[in-house]
Amino acid sequence: MISNKWPEGVHQLMGEADVRQINYVPDAGLSSLIQLVEADDAIAATVCTSEEEGVAISCGAWLGGQRSVVLMQSSGVGNCINMLSLPILTRSPLVMLVTMRGEWAEFNPWQVPMSRATEPVLQAIGVETIRVERPDEVVPTVRQAMSMAYNADQQVAVLLSQRLLGEKTW
Amino acid sequence: MVTDPDPLDRRAAVAELLSGRGDALVVTGLGSPTYDVHAVGDNHANYYLWGAMGGAALVGLGLALAQPDRRVIVVTGDGEQLMAAGALATIGVAAPINLDICVLDNGRYGETGMQTSHTADGVDLASMASACGFVDATVVTDPASLSDIANNLAVTKAAGPRMVVVKISADSPERSLPSRDAVFIKNRFRAHLGLAPN
Numbered sequence: 001m002i003s004n005k006w007p008e009g010v011h012q013l014m015g016e017a018d019v020r021q022i023n024y025v026p027d028a029g030l031s032s033l034i035q036l037v038e039a040d041d042a043i044a045a046t047v048c049t050s051e052e053e054g055v056a057i058s059c060g061a062w063l064g065g066q067r068s069v070v071l072m073q074s075s076g077v078g079n080c081i082n083m084l085s086l087p088i089l090t091r092s093p094l095v096m097l098v099t100m101r102g103e104w105a106e107f108n109p110w111q112v113p114m115s116r117a118t119e120p121v122l123q124a125i126g127v128e129t130i131r132v133e134r135p136d137e138v139v140p141t142v143r144q145a146m147s148m149a150y151n152a153d154q155q156v157a158v159l160l161s162q163r164l165l166g167e168k169t170w
Numbered sequence: 171m172v173t174d175p176d177p178l179d180r181r182a183a184v185a186e187l188l189s190g191r192g193d194a195l196v197v198t199g200l201g202s203p204t205y206d207v208h209a210v211g212d213n214h215a216n217y218y219l220w221g222a223m224g225g226a227a228l229v230g231l232g233l234a235l236a237q238p239d240r241r242v243i244v245v246t247g248d249g250e251q252l253m254a255a256g257a258l259a260t261i262g263v264a265a266p267i268n269l270d271i272c273v274l275d276n277g278r279y280g281e282t283g284m285q286t287s288h289t290a291d292g293v294d295l296a297s298m299a300s301a302c303g304f305v306d307a308t309v310v311t312d313p314a315s316l317s318d319i320a321n322n323l324a325v326t327k328a329a330g331p332r333m334v335v336v337k338i339s340a341d342s343p344e345r346s347l348p349s350r351d352a353v354f355i356k357n358r359f360r361a362h363l364g365l366a367p368n
Contacts, residue, residue, distance in 0.1 A: 021235060044235050046264050049256030056225035057260075060197070060232025063217060063356065065365045068232070086222040086229070089352040153368055 006138035007032035010097070011040070013139060017146050020044060020066040023054030027073035029099035029165040034071065051076030052083035055094065062092045067150055069095045074102065074118045074159070075111060081125055084155065088126045093149035096127070096157040097142065104162035118159065128156045135164055178316065180274055180338040184245065185210050186316050187272060187336070190324040191243065195233060195359075199226035199246025201281040202342070203274055207245050209346035214362040218348045218355055224253035227271050231261050234269040237363070241268050243323060248275040248289045248335075255298065261331050262303030270323060271299070271333045276340040284340060296335045305330035311337045 010033055014022070022037045022045045024030065037045045048054045054070035061068040072080075077098060087094040102108075102115025122129050128148065132141050138160065145156040184206040188196065197217045198204040203226075204218045217233075219226055230244035251257075251273050261269065277290030289295060296307040305328060310316050319334050349355055357367040 021232060023232075044264075046231070046235075046260065049259050052224070053228050053254075053257055053260055056222065056228035057232035057235075059225075060229035060234075061236045062232075063229065063359055064195075064233040064236025065360070065363060066232075066236035083222055083225055086219075086225055089221070090356040091353045092356065151368070 006135050007036060009139035010142050011036040013143055013146065014043065014069065017150065018067055019069055021046065021057065021061045021068035022071060023048055023057045023068060024071035025051050025054070025073070025076050027099045029073070029160065030071050030097070051079045055080050055083040056086060058094055059086045059090060059092050067093065069097060071097050074098055074100045075114045077118045077122060078114045081121055084125050084127060087155045091153045093153055094127070094155040095145055095149045097160065098157050099160045099165055100162045102162070106162065122157050126155065128154055129159055130156065131159045131161060133161050133164060177276070177311070177337045177339040178313065180206055180276070181209055181343050183316060183336050183338055184274070186313070187245070187320050187323065190320045192324050194241040194243050194323065195237065197226055197230045197233065197242065197244045199244070199250035201247060201250070203245045203247050203250070204348065205346045206274065208348040212348060214358050217359045220350050223250055224257070226250055227254055227257045227261060230269055230271065231264055231266060234266040235264070238268060241270070241323070243270045243272060245272045245274065247280065248273055248277060248295065249279045249287045251295055252288055252293070258299050258302040265303065265330045267327045267330055269331045271331065273333065273335045274338050275335050276338045278340045280340070280342060296333055299333040303330065304333050306332040308333070309335045309337065
């Protein structure tokens with residue numbers, strides 16, 4: 001039974017899919033999932049200084065026979081673009097879980113430009129994007145993204161909307 | 171006045187470095203390091219990068235974590251590693267015990283016209299690696315020290331990630347080109363590890 005709380009549900013999916021590496025730059029919207037992953041002995045969690053690192057580590061993991069997921073906030077997508085050549089050109093599975101900023105009750109204007117660019121730049125380089133607007137859609141969407149990546153060698157970004165994550169409180 | 175010793179010939183240095191590789195897996199950074207490793211002899215345990223600048227050491231990290239019983243040797247250039255300066259922190263914290271980063275350092279961007287890189291002006295990649303927690307970070311300037319390092323590379327497990335910076339001369343030997351077909355190289359490498367193409 002998959003949990004109805006999406007961080008728990010996604011963590012359970014990682015176990016079912018035998019995901020062994022998680023590479024991330026933290027985001028508040030990902031903090032529960034990161035805690036679950038860090039506490040899971042079956043998963044090597046690697047914190048990155050910049051988001052493109054996770055893309056390269058993920059390709060190395062696949063070369064060595066392990067599945068992985070890359071976690072980041074939308075501003076980090078901009079850092080990834082050239083490194084995405086690697087999974088796209090090598091046709092290696094890539095699952096990116098991206099928490100959106102800059103689109104729903106955002107108070108910080110500096111989050112807005114990259115938020116606006118996130119889907120267009122991912123699509124421009126050839127990454128499939130799937131937006132999720134409701135909490136109950138997260139688990140089924142991540143499950144199918146994993147299937148597209150691990151079974152069909154695709155590069156997929158699941159974008160978790162800021163409305164779903166809730167307004168950032170200060 | 172003390173002068174630096176003559177830098178090493180890059181092809182001879184890479185041949186010496188890899189002479190004791192045993193069953194190690196090798197990842198190469200784009201440009202001349204890819205050609206240097208290919209010139210030693212093509213090998214199904216080699217993973218050649220032709221792009222994704224700044225990715226070589228990190229591909230090595232993911233591979234090292236996935237294959238803990240195999241040594242992973244990344245051979246890259248000073249420019250490629252400088253672009254991934256943050257990767258040194260990431261690798262230092264991840265602390266794989268089976269990963270070596272070998273930087274061929276000529277202080278130049280060789281592919282683009284031999285413009286000087288930061289290492290030519292004193293930036294020290296080995297010190298950066300040490301500061302990030304690499305357990306060993308050595309600068310090699312002479313053949314005897316290179317030979318010692320090469321013998322050490324065969325050790326499967328170290329206490330943590332290691333870096334060796336090999337000071338090489340700024341010349342451009344004839345290119346030795348592996349396949350540019352990224353899917354072919356990936357699948358050949360995975361098959362070497364007994365993994366299916368998918």
